[in-house]
Amino acid sequence: MQNNNIENAEKFLLHSRGEIIQKLRMLAKDKCLISAHFNAGQDSLITAVIDVLKEKELLVLDYGSNEKVNQKLLNAERIVFKTQHHGITAQFNAKNIIKAKLKGQPVFAVPLPEDLLWVQRREFYRVRVPLGIPIECHYTDDNGETRIHTVIDLSSGGLALADPDYLFDLEDAAGTVLQNCRITLPEFGEGQVSLEIRNQLPLKFDDPGAGQRMGCSFVSISSDFEANIQRYIHHTEAQRKQLEAE
Numbered sequence: 001m002q003n004n005n006i007e008n009a010e011k012f013l014l015h016s017r018g019e020i021i022q023k024l025r026m027l028a029k030d031k032c033l034i035s036a037h038f039n040a041g042q043d044s045l046i047t048a049v050i051d052v053l054k055e056k057e058l059l060v061l062d063y064g065s066n067e068k069v070n071q072k073l074l075n076a077e078r079i080v081f082k083t084q085h086h087g088i089t090a091q092f093n094a095k096n097i098i099k100a101k102l103k104g105q106p107v108f109a110v111p112l113p114e115d116l117l118w119v120q121r122r123e124f125y126r127v128r129v130p131l132g133i134p135i136e137c138h139y140t141d142d143n144g145e146t147r148i149h150t151v152i153d154l155s156s157g158g159l160a161l162a163d164p165d166y167l168f169d170l171e172d173a174a175g176t177v178l179q180n181c182r183i184t185l186p187e188f189g190e191g192q193v194s195l196e197i198r199n200q201l202p203l204k205f206d207d208p209g210a211g212q213r214m215g216c217s218f219v220s221i222s223s224d225f226e227a228n229i230q231r232y233i234h235h236t237e238a239q240r241k242q243l244e245a246e
Contacts, residue, residue: 012117012118012119013115013116013117013118014115014116014117014118015114015115017112019116019200020112020113020115020116021052021054021112022173022174022199022200023090023116023118023174023199024049024052024059024112024116025052025174025175026174026175026198026199027049027083027085027090028049028050028051028052028060029174029175030085030086031048031049031050031062032048032049032083032085033046033047033048033083034046034047034048034049034061034081034082034083034090035047035081035082035083036061036073036079036080036081037079037080037081037082038072038073038076038078038079038080039072039076041080043069043072043073043076045064045066045069045070045073046064047061047062047063047064047108048061048062049061049083050062050102050107051102052112053109057111057112058109058110058111058112059094059109059110059111059112059113060100060102060107060108060109061107061108061109061110062107062108063099063105063106063107063108070099073097073108074097074098074099074108076095076097077095078093078094078095079093079094079095079097079110080092080093080094081093081094087120088118088119088120089117089118089119089120090116090117090118090119091116091117092113092115092116092117093113094110094111094113095110095111096110096111097109097110098110120199125155125156125233126153126154126155126160127153127154127155127232127233127236127237127240128152128153129150129151129152129153129154129236130236130239133186134150134151135150135151135154135183135184135185135186136148136149136150136151136183136184137149137150137151137159137161137178137181137182137183137195138181138182138183139178139179139180139181139182140180147167149161149162149163149214150162151183152213154229154232154233155229155233156226156229156230156233157217157218158195158198158215158216158217158218159183159195159216159218160213160214160215160216161195161213161214161216162203162211162212162213162214163200163211163212163213163214164203164210164211164212165211166211166212168197168200168212168214173197173200173214174197174198174199174200175196175197176196176197177194177195177196177197177219178194178195178196178197178216179194180192180194181193181194181195185228185229185232186232187232187235188228188229188231188232188235189225189228191221191222191224191225191228191229192222192225193218193219193220193221193225194218194219194220194221195216195217195218195219196216196217196219197214197215197216198215198216198217199214199215200212200213200214200215201213201215
């Protein structure tokens with residue numbers, strides 16, 4: 001895949017089928033608008049991501065209102081899909097697009113891409129949680145069992161959780177909301193939040209058995225606890241700088 005607008009684009013390319021399905025499902029969850037460019041960029045069409053059919057290896061997109069443009073797209077040899085969504089730039093190539101039906105409505109269907117450009121800009125400063133003073137996230141799952149995950153890093157917009165036992169499936173976890181999570185910040189109090197799983201990566205790229213890292217965003221959080229997180233971040237960062245200076 002080529003992208004001349006993003007520096008070092010190769011390092012943002014995803015090749016794992018599981019990761020690609022996960023990211024596309026994030027776009028489908030919000031019915032994300034996406035532009036299709038074809039005929040060497042001379043033509044384009046705005047569509048929307050509707051669904052990911054994992055078993056059929058297909059991505060489903062909204063059918064356009066202009067039939068003439070639709071036919072041009074269906075006859076195109078190569079298509080480049082691009083979108084900007086919640087600070088994320090996503091792009092992938094496709095071919096062999098077809099017209100299909102989903103729940104009785106016409107749709108476009110394309111094979112799942114072999115790779116996906118996924119560039120996520122960080123909007124919040126993150127601080128890594130010191131190993132000697134851990135933070136844990138406690139919640140109750142759908143079976144009524146209490147689950148505990150170690151918090152790896154923290155920002156005012158979300159956090160990352162360690163999942164060493166792969167409790168959450170790589171391909172299906174994106175968009176899952178963890179309700180009523182209890183988090184205790186050392187010296188800065190306790191709060192209850194709801195978290196949405198946004199992405200997953202290996203804890204150690206050279207050791208798949210080590211588990212995965214789950215990036216989560218806050219769905220609900222009180223203003224008081226958000227302020228406590230900010231204070232915790234400033235305190236932890238100040239301590240880190242002090243240790244480096246000694």
